[in-house]
Structures are given as structure tokens and as C-alpha cells.
Amino acid sequence: MIKTVKLKNQDELLLVLGIQDSKLRALEKEMRVECFIKYNAQEDGAELSIKGTNSRVDKALAKIQKELALSEQKKPLTLLKDIKPFADNIVFRPEHARPIEARTENQKAYIEAVFANDLVLSTGPAGTGKTFLACACALRALELGMVERVIVTRPIVEAGEKLGFLPGNIEEKVDPYLRPIYDAFYDMLGGERFRAMKYNNVLEIVPLAYMRGRTLEKAFIILDEAQNTLPAQMKMFLTRMGVKSKMIVNGDLTQIDLPRKSESGLLQAADVLKKVDGVAFIQFGQADVVRHPLVKNILSAYEKWEKKHPQKETK
Structure with a gap:
């Protein structure tokens, strides 16, 4: 099973991926799923695909969506382009x-x-x-x-x-x-x-x-x-x-x-x-x-x- 979630801007990219994809790799290990990121060169965002069994993909997706929802209520994150690569x-x-x-x-x-x-x-x-x-x-x-x-x-x-x-x-x-x-x-x-x-x-x-x-x-x-x-x-x-x-x-x-x-x-x-x-x-x-x-x-x-x-x- 594969599900996707769109990351609208660089703030959301940084929130979900973390520095050097550290948060994304931790999510893969915790939920036992595979994640693939497709960067949109024409815009600021990207598309994240999550692959695995139905239940694990749903749990991983729910966790990401929860973090994205909570981030809307918090102070904006530093833009990815403003930090070291x-x-x-x-x-x-x-x-x-x-x-x-x-x-x-x-x-x-x-x-x-x-x-x-x-x-x-x-x-x-x-x-x-x-x-x-x-x-x-x-x-x-x-x-x-x-x-x-x-x-x-x-x-x-x-x-x-x-x-x-x-x-x-x-x-x-x-x-x-x-x-x-x-x-x-x-x-x-x-x-x-x-x-x-x-x-x-x-x-x-x-x-x-x-x-x-x-x-x-x-x-x-x-x-x-x-x-x-x-x-x-x-x-x-x-x-x-x-x-x-x-x-x-x-x-x-x-x-x-x-x-x-x-x-x-x-x-x-x-x-x-x-x-x-x-x-x-x-x-x-x-x-x-x-x-x-x-x-x-x-x-x-x-x-x-x-x-x-x-x-x-x-x-």
C-alpha cells in the first residue's frame, strides 16, 4: 500500500523531514514503512509517499498529519533555505x-x-x-x-x-x-x-x-x-x-x-x-x-x- 501527503512549503518540509532527513528516517524505523520524497523544483513544496502495510501506512500518515496540524498553531519554523544544507x-x-x-x-x-x-x-x-x-x-x-x-x-x-x-x-x-x-x-x-x-x-x-x-x-x-x-x-x-x-x-x-x-x-x-x-x-x-x-x-x-x-x- 502507498499513500501520499503533500508538503506545501519549506516549513512543512523541515518539520516532516528534519535536518538531513533525520525525522523521516526515525519515522520509517518506528512505523516500519518506507518513505520517498519527490521535491518540486518549480515550487517550494514536495510530495511524500509512504509505502508499507495498510495499518502501518495509516499510522505513519496520521502522525505526519497531526504534526502538520499542530504546526499551524505554533510559531513559524525557520525556512529550510535559511539553514545549513x-x-x-x-x-x-x-x-x-x-x-x-x-x-x-x-x-x-x-x-x-x-x-x-x-x-x-x-x-x-x-x-x-x-x-x-x-x-x-x-x-x-x-x-x-x-x-x-x-x-x-x-x-x-x-x-x-x-x-x-x-x-x-x-x-x-x-x-x-x-x-x-x-x-x-x-x-x-x-x-x-x-x-x-x-x-x-x-x-x-x-x-x-x-x-x-x-x-x-x-x-x-x-x-x-x-x-x-x-x-x-x-x-x-x-x-x-x-x-x-x-x-x-x-x-x-x-x-x-x-x-x-x-x-x-x-x-x-x-x-x-x-x-x-x-x-x-x-x-x-x-x-x-x-x-x-x-x-x-x-x-x-x-x-x-x-x-x-x-x-x-x-x-
Whole structure:
């Protein structure tokens, strides 16, 4: 048996779901039912479906309706859009792994910026969680019904001779370059759900070259390793954004693999878009590195060495 109840606005969403869906999950456990939320992107509300045996569904529905009725007599709740999109620094809760959480102040600011803006550009060294948190935010947005699919892309710098010598078809050739993204989603979703989302095109992981000519609507789009894009590639990517979509652009300006580092599309985009409304910029530093403690020391040592030994660009 399935019954539905409409949540008219964000006040009712917050009342029934709770922070990070905590109240909804507690209701499922208490009443032994399954709940599904379908977010209405055109309005403020959503539709909640309750699945289970007749008696359990009726009890769960009655409890929700009672809370909604009582809330009419109380002081209005804080709007969902006015609070953080995560509780206790947690942005996404995988079914079979520990919750994904912000571990530094910059990571918190990053997550907040993603949910408050349609375009976020972030830069910082390896190990600061840029890619992993972007994937977690994408899954959370998908979970809330804010978007219908997730698309992740990165430039393939070695797109010529070296790539051509790799065995297999085009998907097998680019797979090694996209492997870090596969690993992030695999860790959060588990193998079965990851494969199902890929098969149904809810999750798409593609080389940047495959983005040309597309308009991506109701999508959460992530560009990883953006420091290795050329200005024309960056412009092409940014103009793929369609209605009700979000974009995240991540890169490490210390790891530009282009022949001329000054031609990085990420460098140009940061300058071009710095005064554009709706675009947020996040800068990570060594303090945000969440890998092995030795990584911070390695990055610091390289930074000092590079200042003493500046490299000349090749023409």
C-alpha cells in the first residue's frame, strides 16, 4: 500500500523531514514503512509517499498529519533555505559507509556555497576534499530531488598519441583518467547502486570533449582537474549549463599539466567571473588537507622549493 501527503512549503518540509532527513528516517524505523520524497523544483513544496502495510501506512500518515496540524498553531519554523544544507557537518549519508562530513571551515564554506549558488569555482592542493565533497553534494541534491542527474567530467590532457596507444575502445581508453571519480562514487553508493545509476544514465562520467554541443538541464555538473582546461574548453563547459542546473569547477593551480601554464582555462575563468553575481569562489589551503598528515609536509616542502626554483614556461 502507498499513500501520499503533500508538503506545501519549506516549513512543512523541515518539520516532516528534519535536518538531513533525520525525522523521516526515525519515522520509517518506528512505523516500519518506507518513505520517498519527490521535491518540486518549480515550487517550494514536495510530495511524500509512504509505502508499507495498510495499518502501518495509516499510522505513519496520521502522525505526519497531526504534526502538520499542530504546526499551524505554533510559531513559524525557520525556512529550510535559511539553514545549513547539512547537520553536524554531514552532507551525505551512504547506506554502508560512514557519513560524508565537512572536516574544516573551508570545507563547510564550500558545501554552503554549493547549495547557495548555481556556479562554484574552487581551487586548492591535492587532498583537500574538493572532488569527494563535490560528489557528495551532487548525491545529496539528487536525493532531495533538486536535480535529476549527475554529470562529472574532466579534461584528458594526454588526448593524442599516448591515449591512442592504450588498448580497448574509447571508454576503456579514458577509464584510467576518470578512475578517481569512479572511486569516489563507488565508495559512497556501493557497487550495485553505482552500476544501476550509471546504467540508467542518472550518473554520467565523461571526458570533457564529450560535453560539446550539449545543454544540461536539471543536472548537477562537476568539472574536475579544471586547471588543465584551455580557455576555449572552459568557456564551452560553462555555457553547457541549462535551466535548474548547478555547476562545480574544481582545480589545483599548482598541478597545471599544460605546456604553457598561463593558458589554463581555470586561471582565466577566475579572473573573468570574479564580479559575476551567482558565482562563488572557494580557496582551499594546506590546512584543509585531510589525507595522511605527511601530505601537508610534502606540499609545504614543494611550495618552498618551487619558490626558490621558479620554472620557465615552454613556448
